[in-house]
Amino acid sequence: MDDPTSMTDSPITTVAPGWAIVALGILGALAVTAAVLDGALAARARGGPGGKMGGPVRPFGEAARLMRQRRRTTVEADRLLWRIGGAGLLVTAALMVTVVPLGEWTIFDLDVGVMWFNAMDVMVWALVWLTGWGANSAHSLVGGYRFLAHGLGYELPLMFALVAPAIAAETLNVGAVAAAQEGLWFAVWMPVAFLVYLLGVAAFSVWGPFAPAIGTDVSGGARAELSGVDRLVFEAGRYALLAAGAAFAVPMFLGGGAGPLLPGWAWVLVKTVALLAVLVWLRRRLPAFRPDKFMEVGWMLLLPAVLLQDLVVAVIAVWRS
Amino acid sequence: MLTDIAFWGIGLVAVLGGAAVFYVDSMARATYALALSFVAVGMQVLFLQQNYVGVVTILMMVMEMAIMAVYMVMFMGMNPALMPMSMVHSNKTAIAVALTTFLALATGILMVDWPTRRGSPPPDVTMALGESLMGPKMLVMAVISPVMVATIVAGVVLAAHRTRYDRFGDDLKQRPADDPQPGGVGR
Structure with a gap:
């Protein structure tokens, strides 16, 4: 038995595990940025700052309020599974960014980093459902199942969207995928895969069009009974997932740290923040996908489209080699 | 360690x-x-x-x-x-079966002469595993997968109580199809 983190011929330096704290800090800062931006956009949509704690400072006001709130309890709640579900989103987001290289450094230079990310985003299926299940409340359970209904529709297109850069780069190592985009970003010549990937990011963050799982029409869905710190951690997890998804798109589709003047790590952050801003902004621009109808959209439109994209990429990859 | x-x-x-x-x-x-x-x-x-x-x-x-x-x-x-x-159910049978299986397997483990390692692990063990599992049988595997998918689809079609006549009407001309669960792309 050797070290599980086997090295490959990737152009990336693995940093000491202690740097994971810094990675967590960056992820946290990105999540807060997303929340601040969302607060500002919410205030603009309402046409005013919306009270004392509205606008860009809303996330801080919410955090302070939730930390002081007494925890709501429900009868016969499955507390263990409930807590695992609520806290797991944040952990999953942290595990996702371990394989994302910041310029030339990474924490976990796994040779199958793309699969790792994919495995982590599948974790969200379990976690959101567990959050819905644990509370032993009808609305909450409905929310959990709504998420699974969306999941059945978005997951396969997302998987095949991740396949396209991997085929073109002929590797599953995230750093090597980024390095394979010398000159032309994958987002430019595989736009369908890129768009479907972004849709997938919104989906596993229970964000925007995929928010019916936590919709107000089922009084908050999966998070209906979450209160106090539990709710804070759940919401932080959603923003962190959105940030992790945006960060992973940078090496996969946006050339990693490539760019003029600035060093690689700065470009990764700039691109991540830009993409994150787009995702946050899209929340109020797209209609909700109905969970009962999205399955067919996923399988009849997205899946064939992204499979065609994979075919085109594969033909180009074979022709180039 | x-x-x-x-x-x-x-x-x-x-x-x-x-x-x-x-x-x-x-x-x-x-x-x-x-x-x-x-x-x-x-x-x-x-x-x-x-x-x-x-x-x-x-x-x-x-x-x-x-x-x-x-x-x-x-x-x-x-x-x-x-x-x-x-x-759990059928506890007594289950315990008997489990114990018998465990004893049989444990006896086998203790009785058999364990082979000593020959050679050393190849650099890419995943590739080696794939080749030793699939290598000469790739054609068989490639044929089996579509057959398996076809079997699943046929099984679902036979099990479903609604047919295309229920969906599209007797002359198969009714559009959109009459489904209890509406789809998302308006078919």
């Missing part, structure tokens, strides 16, 4: 998670105890340098358990899945 402890620790989690499936009294807990057990197995496979196989095991098993949660509520009559319930 540290890796050895981690490997055996994860092995313990896998076994205990598997045992918990039969000990807990809720379908949700049983399902996710099984998921935990499989995640631990996937991590052990990572320790064996089979990175791809390990990560795919984690991915597939977590997804499968989430799907199981859907079936759990869909197909269990009167929804015992939502209530506390025992995860």
